[in-house]
Amino acid sequence: MASLGILTLPLATLILALIVRIILVVVYHRRRRCNSVAFFHPYTNDGGGGERVLWCAVKAVQEESPDLDCVVYTGDHDASPESLAARAIDRFGVKLIRPPKVLHLYKRKWIEEATYPRFTMIGQSLGSMYLSWEALCAFTPLYYIDTSGYAFTYPVAWMFGCKIICYTHYPTISLDMLSRVNARNSMYNNDALISKSAFFSQCKVIYYKLFSLMYGIVGSHAHLAMVNSSWTQTHIQKLWGIPDRIKRVYPPCDTSGLQILALERSVEPIKIISVAQFRPEKAHMLQLEAFAAAIKILDADLPRPKLQFVGSCRNEADEKRLQYLKDRAKELKLDNDVEFHKNVTYSELVSLLGGASVGIHSMVDEHFGISVVEYMAAGAIPIANNSAGPKMDIVLPEEGKQTGFLAQNLEEYADAIVNIIKMTAYHRLEMAAAARKRASHFSEQRFYQDFKSAVRPVMSNTTP
Incomplete structure (x- = not known):
C-alpha cells in the first residue's frame, strides 16, 4: 500500500501541474481578448448549406457591427482572406463587405470521422474541444460564433471569457436517433451489427443517453442559440433546456x-x-x-x-x-x-x-x-x-x-x-x-434581418 501511495504521488503532482497550467493559459488569454468576432468553421470548403450560412453570417456581422474584425477559424491550410471572399461569391453569390481574417487550425484530424471508427460521435465531440483550444489559444475573440454545430467547444470558449453564439443546423444527437436505436432500425448511423443485437442495441441506448446528458450540459453554455427549423428548435429546447436563449432563424436561401x-x-x-x-x-x-x-x-x-x-x-x-x-x-x-x-x-x-x-x-x-x-x-x-x-x-x-x-x-x-x-x-x-x-x-434577406435581430442584444451589451 505504501508503494502504491508513492506511485500515485507523482501522478497527482502531474495532474495538479496540468490544471495549474490550464488555468494560467486561460487567464492569460482572457486578458488578451480582442474586440472581434471569430467564426468556428473548420471546413470552409464543404460547399453545403452550412458554408452558405457561414458567409451570410459573416456579412450580417460586418453590416451590423462594422467596427468589429471578423476572423474565421479554418482547417483548410490553403485558405486566405482573398480566397475565402472569392469563394463566397463564386459558390454562393455572397459578396462580403471585406475579406475576413483567417486563422489556420492544424489539429483538424481530431474531428474527422475517420479518426474514430467506433464511438465516432463522442470522439469527434471531444476532439472538437481540443481543436477549439488550439483556436482560442491562437486568437481569443470577444464573440465566439459556431456555425458548424460543435457544441462541445462552448465550455472551452466560456472558459476563455467569450460570448458564445451558435447557429445549429442539426442536433448532434436527437430523440429520434435514440428511438431508432431502441427500435433496432438499421441506418447510416446505426449499422446492422448493432441493430440485429438486443445486447448491443441496449448498450448503444445507454451510450446515447449519456451523450444526450453531456450534450445538454455543453449546449447550455451558449448565450444565444439560433436554430434553423421548427424540428431543430424542438430538439434543442428539450436537450439544452435554455428556451429563452433559443431563436429560430431560417437559413439563407437564394x-x-x-x-x-x-x-x-x-x-x-x-x-x-x-x-x-x-x-x-x-x-x-x-x-x-x-x-x-x-x-x-x-x-x-x-x-x-x-x-x-x-x-x-x-x-x-x-x-x-x-x-x-x-x-x-x-x-x-x-x-x-x-x-x-x-x-x-x-x-x-x-x-x-x-x-x-x-x-x-x-x-x-x-x-x-x-x-x-x-x-x-x-x-x-x-x-x-x-x-x-x-x-x-x-x-x-x-x-x-x-x-x-x-x-x-x-x-x-x-x-x-x-x-x-x-x-x-x-x-x-x-x-x-x-x-x-x-x-x-x-429568402436570404429574411436571414439577414432575423440574424441581426437575434445577435443584437448579445453583441450590444458586452465590453472587452
Whole structure:
C-alpha cells in the first residue's frame, strides 16, 4: 500500500501541474481578448448549406457591427482572406463587405470521422474541444460564433471569457436517433451489427443517453442559440433546456436570384435534379433506385426523364460514395439517363436548376433543407422526405395550393416522379408557381434581418 501511495504521488503532482497550467493559459488569454468576432468553421470548403450560412453570417456581422474584425477559424491550410471572399461569391453569390481574417487550425484530424471508427460521435465531440483550444489559444475573440454545430467547444470558449453564439443546423444527437436505436432500425448511423443485437442495441441506448446528458450540459453554455427549423428548435429546447436563449432563424436561401428563372421548362427530356453533398445521410442511392423504378413503370409514349446529381465531396469517403453511385447507374443501365456534376460553381448550379422541372431530396430528418427551397424558388417541383424540415416548414400548401410531394420510401419516390411526369404542362406550371411563392418565406434577406435581430442584444451589451 505504501508503494502504491508513492506511485500515485507523482501522478497527482502531474495532474495538479496540468490544471495549474490550464488555468494560467486561460487567464492569460482572457486578458488578451480582442474586440472581434471569430467564426468556428473548420471546413470552409464543404460547399453545403452550412458554408452558405457561414458567409451570410459573416456579412450580417460586418453590416451590423462594422467596427468589429471578423476572423474565421479554418482547417483548410490553403485558405486566405482573398480566397475565402472569392469563394463566397463564386459558390454562393455572397459578396462580403471585406475579406475576413483567417486563422489556420492544424489539429483538424481530431474531428474527422475517420479518426474514430467506433464511438465516432463522442470522439469527434471531444476532439472538437481540443481543436477549439488550439483556436482560442491562437486568437481569443470577444464573440465566439459556431456555425458548424460543435457544441462541445462552448465550455472551452466560456472558459476563455467569450460570448458564445451558435447557429445549429442539426442536433448532434436527437430523440429520434435514440428511438431508432431502441427500435433496432438499421441506418447510416446505426449499422446492422448493432441493430440485429438486443445486447448491443441496449448498450448503444445507454451510450446515447449519456451523450444526450453531456450534450445538454455543453449546449447550455451558449448565450444565444439560433436554430434553423421548427424540428431543430424542438430538439434543442428539450436537450439544452435554455428556451429563452433559443431563436429560430431560417437559413439563407437564394430565392431572389433563382426566382428570375423562367417557370416554363423543356420537357424533352424532363430533368430531375438532386443537389446535396455526397454524404451517406443524403441517401443518393435511394434516389437512383427510385428513378430506375419510375422509368420501368412509365408509359412507353412518355418522354424518358434525366436525373442530374449535383454535389460536392469533402473527402475520400465522399469520393468513393460518388464512384459507387456511378457504378450502380451503369449496373441499372442508366448511363445515358444520369449525369454527375461535382463541385460546380454557383453560376453552373443556377444554370442546372433553371433547366430542371423536378428537384429530389431524400435525407431522413433533414434539419431544414436549403436545397428543397432552392428547387422551389427556381421553379422545380420538390419531392422531399416526409420528415423534419421539409415536412414541418417547407413543403406546405401556399394559399391552398399544393407545392410539392413528400415521400418516405422507394415506391413513394418513384410514384411522385411518375405523377409529375404525367401532369399536364398547365398543372405542372401551376404547382411550380405555388412552390416558388412558398420559397419566398426563406429568402436570404429574411436571414439577414432575423440574424441581426437575434445577435443584437448579445453583441450590444458586452465590453472587452
